[in-house]
Amino acid sequence: MKELPVRAARWSALHPWRAIAGWLAFVVLCLGVGIAVGTDSATTEDYRVGEAGRAEAMAAEGHLERRPTEQVLISARAGALDRAAADAAARDVAARMAKLPEVEAVAAPRTAKDGRALVVEVTMKGSELDAQKRVGPLREQTEAVRKGNPRLLVEEAGHPSVGKGVDGQRDSDLALSEKITLPVTLITLLIAFGSLITALVPVLLALSSIAAAMGLSMIASHVSPDAGVGNNVILLIGLAVGVDYTLFYLKREREERERSGGRIGPEALVELAAATSGRAVVVAGLAVVASTATLYLASDVIFSSLATGTVLVVLVAVASSLTVLPALLVKIGRRAQRRAARGAGRPRRERTSGTGRVWTALMRPASEHPAITLGASTLIMLALAAPVAGLKLTEMSQDTHSRAIPAMRTYDRLNEAFPELRVTHQVVVRAAADRSGEVAEQLRELGRRARADRLFTGEPRLRTSADHRISVLSLSVPHLGNSGEARESLAHLRDAYVPATVGRIPGAETGVTGDVARYADYPAHQRDRLPLVIGALLAVTFAMTLLAFRSVVLALVGVVLNLLSAASALGLLVLVFQGEWAEGLLDFHSTGTIGSRVPLFLFVILFGLSMDYQVFVVSRIREAALRGVPTRRAVLDGIGSSASVVTSAAVVMVTVFASFVFLHLIEMKQIGFVLAAAVLLDAFIVRIMILPSVMLLLGKASWWPSRGMRRAQEAPPRDGGVPFGVPGHVPVDVR
Numbered sequence: 001m002k003e004l005p006v007r008a009a010r011w012s013a014l015h016p017w018r019a020i021a022g023w024l025a026f027v028v029l030c031l032g033v034g035i036a037v038g039t040d041s042a043t044t045e046d047y048r049v050g051e052a053g054r055a056e057a058m059a060a061e062g063h064l065e066r067r068p069t070e071q072v073l074i075s076a077r078a079g080a081l082d083r084a085a086a087d088a089a090a091r092d093v094a095a096r097m098a099k100l101p102e103v104e105a106v107a108a109p110r111t112a113k114d115g116r117a118l119v120v121e122v123t124m125k126g127s128e129l130d131a132q133k134r135v136g137p138l139r140e141q142t143e144a145v146r147k148g149n150p151r152l153l154v155e156e157a158g159h160p161s162v163g164k165g166v167d168g169q170r171d172s173d174l175a176l177s178e179k180i181t182l183p184v185t186l187i188t189l190l191i192a193f194g195s196l197i198t199a200l201v202p203v204l205l206a207l208s209s210i211a212a213a214m215g216l217s218m219i220a221s222h223v224s225p226d227a228g229v230g231n232n233v234i235l236l237i238g239l240a241v242g243v244d245y246t247l248f249y250l251k252r253e254r255e256e257r258e259r260s261g262g263r264i265g266p267e268a269l270v271e272l273a274a275a276t277s278g279r280a281v282v283v284a285g286l287a288v289v290a291s292t293a294t295l296y297l298a299s300d301v302i303f304s305s306l307a308t309g310t311v312l313v314v315l316v317a318v319a320s321s322l323t324v325l326p327a328l329l330v331k332i333g334r335r336a337q338r339r340a341a342r343g344a345g346r347p348r349r350e351r352t353s354g355t356g357r358v359w360t361a362l363m364r365p366a367s368e369h370p371a372i373t374l375g376a377s378t379l380i381m382l383a384l385a386a387p388v389a390g391l392k393l394t395e396m397s398q399d400t401h402s403r404a405i406p407a408m409r410t411y412d413r414l415n416e417a418f419p420e421l422r423v424t425h426q427v428v429v430r431a432a433a434d435r436s437g438e439v440a441e442q443l444r445e446l447g448r449r450a451r452a453d454r455l456f457t458g459e460p461r462l463r464t465s466a467d468h469r470i471s472v473l474s475l476s477v478p479h480l481g482n483s484g485e486a487r488e489s490l491a492h493l494r495d496a497y498v499p500a501t502v503g504r505i506p507g508a509e510t511g512v513t514g515d516v517a518r519y520a521d522y523p524a525h526q527r528d529r530l531p532l533v534i535g536a537l538l539a540v541t542f543a544m545t546l547l548a549f550r551s552v553v554l555a556l557v558g559v560v561l562n563l564l565s566a567a568s569a570l571g572l573l574v575l576v577f578q579g580e581w582a583e584g585l586l587d588f589h590s591t592g593t594i595g596s597r598v599p600l601f602l603f604v605i606l607f608g609l610s611m612d613y614q615v616f617v618v619s620r621i622r623e624a625a626l627r628g629v630p631t632r633r634a635v636l637d638g639i640g641s642s643a644s645v646v647t648s649a650a651v652v653m654v655t656v657f658a659s660f661v662f663l664h665l666i667e668m669k670q671i672g673f674v675l676a677a678a679v680l681l682d683a684f685i686v687r688i689m690i691l692p693s694v695m696l697l698l699g700k701a702s703w704w705p706s707r708g709m710r711r712a713q714e715a716p717p718r719d720g721g722v723p724f725g726v727p728g729h730v731p732v733d734v735r
Helices: 004-014 016-037 050-061 083-098 136-148 159-193 196-220 230-260 266-298 301-322 324-342 357-368 370-390 406-417 433-451 484-500 515-549 552-577 598-626 631-662 666-703 707-714
Strands: 069-076 103-106 117-124 152-158 423-430 457-464 470-477 509-513
Touching: 004 016, 004 266, 004 301, 004 324, 016 196, 016 324, 050 423, 050 470, 050 509, 050 515, 069 083, 069 136, 069 159, 069 406, 083 103, 083 117, 083 136, 083 152, 117 406, 136 152, 136 159, 152 159, 152 406, 159 196, 159 230, 159 406, 159 631, 196 230, 196 301, 196 324, 230 266, 230 301, 230 324, 230 598, 230 631, 266 301, 266 324, 266 515, 266 598, 301 324, 301 598, 357 370, 357 631, 357 666, 370 552, 370 666, 423 433, 423 484, 423 515, 433 457, 433 470, 433 484, 470 484, 484 509, 484 515, 509 515, 515 552, 515 598, 552 598, 552 666, 598 631, 598 666, 598 707, 631 666
Parallel strands: none
Antiparallel strands: 069 117, 069 152, 103 117, 423 470, 423 509, 457 470
């Protein structure tokens, strides 16, 4: 494994056009096969968790599952409602909808209590997830009725319409994110390299890696279904790590080129970069993959989809840095040689790859006062982490979607006119067929208790399967799904009414489902799985760091620093998004909670990405220490020499993640914000302040129990600043 980067780089450098053509063929093949096999999307069954999921499965067994519904709301554009015109429009809607093959049933028009609106409820065929793909014809008929009644406001809402609107908004948001990210990334790389051609290489490789990973994800979806977020995470992570890995490689190749003063060819420079930064990229990529794979332990289709997308795009990005990148660097290097030969007589400005004045100043506190710097930096991070104590998790419901979606504005007006349609609980019972009478009687008793409860409204609706084994009681709640009253009504059902009625029937299985139950059970499921995932994540991080640096001490330090970064970023997230003070600044409406998926996603992705910085920075330190350079000097030189590339990489990552703050979906805003904050804290406080302070205080103990490092530190120092092909070079092992 340790020789793979060098061998791959050597072949690529000697056969650049073959390597470039092979990479393009690989990308085209991945996309072609992916498009040919298509995407296997997750089904409704894949999302079922907890009691709500179990109840949904029982209802589906009796063909009593909740059907996707659309509501057509008819009201006056201004003034009082023309009842005759509204009734005619309602009949027209019902007649049109009944003819559609997508429609299963159309209910009789219902009038609001204040008489100012009518609603026609349309039940669609198929599953809820599939309905949003087939809701277009229904919306077309609603639009036709609206055009025929200019004095009426004829609108349509429902889970399918809202889902379709959210998907459309997500697509436009991602396009905006790309428009922001790509130019800023290119400008950052131009500043870092001073060459447009060199700056384009990381961007083009990242985009090609993203394309290949999207094709591979389509293929992988037939093993692990895609929850609709795979491409989102491929774009998010692919651009970040794709640019970073190429950046690490490019920086090292340029350093060695400048250090050699043109004495060696581009092929040897590429080989040297592969032996150092190339190996670091492989280790960092494998660390991200191993960390992300722990998401599969969450037993959740969305996290599995996120994990698959991340693993694929990181592996492809690593492959690009091993194969096509060396070929491109050789072609660029040869071009630079020809340009240098043409300007051989001109004065040449010397460039250095050492630590700049800014970074020297930033590192001075750690180098001169490591104990004080460590204490102060740690206190700052802990202070930022303090708000985590008030963390409130919830599943982001339909009520949290942006009102920029037309269907959501209709949804609000519908809820105001017909509060009984806001939330529906389903009590599901499975029992022997000969107990169906007893089950029905107990469910009717449950309905009577609910009618006497202020949290419920309307008449309960009881349905029984054809084989009399499954019964479903539907109960309406006149409150929004994310309200305290809706959650309280769920608690009344599960903790009191069900146990006192159908829960007493011997052998009967019961469960309560519905939107509120889903929103309650999903975070509970995540909390149950969190210890397993975090435990596996800590173990993987420790093991990968130990394998990379042969040091138990550095492995423990890496785990602690990653926890500190994640906790501090999560604290900032709570401070910003659970309060209302930043709503205008970041254009969001606070729900007073954090999305239940965000913390786990943060921990897993940040632990993986932090390994990029950890591996790259500590590898430079270890290179110097293996040459016999004292640990103190090795730490300062290693961090100083990697400071500029870490800065550039961090700027790219922060730009990518921060662009998601401009998205409308609140959970995506939170993910973008917390990852951007985490990368900033990790790059500029943890890696520049805390890590050097810790290593300076530990000294040689940093490398315990590595025998090779002990021998290297006891031997006379060797000059490791000479590149391959130059007399006196000592190869560096960065395992």
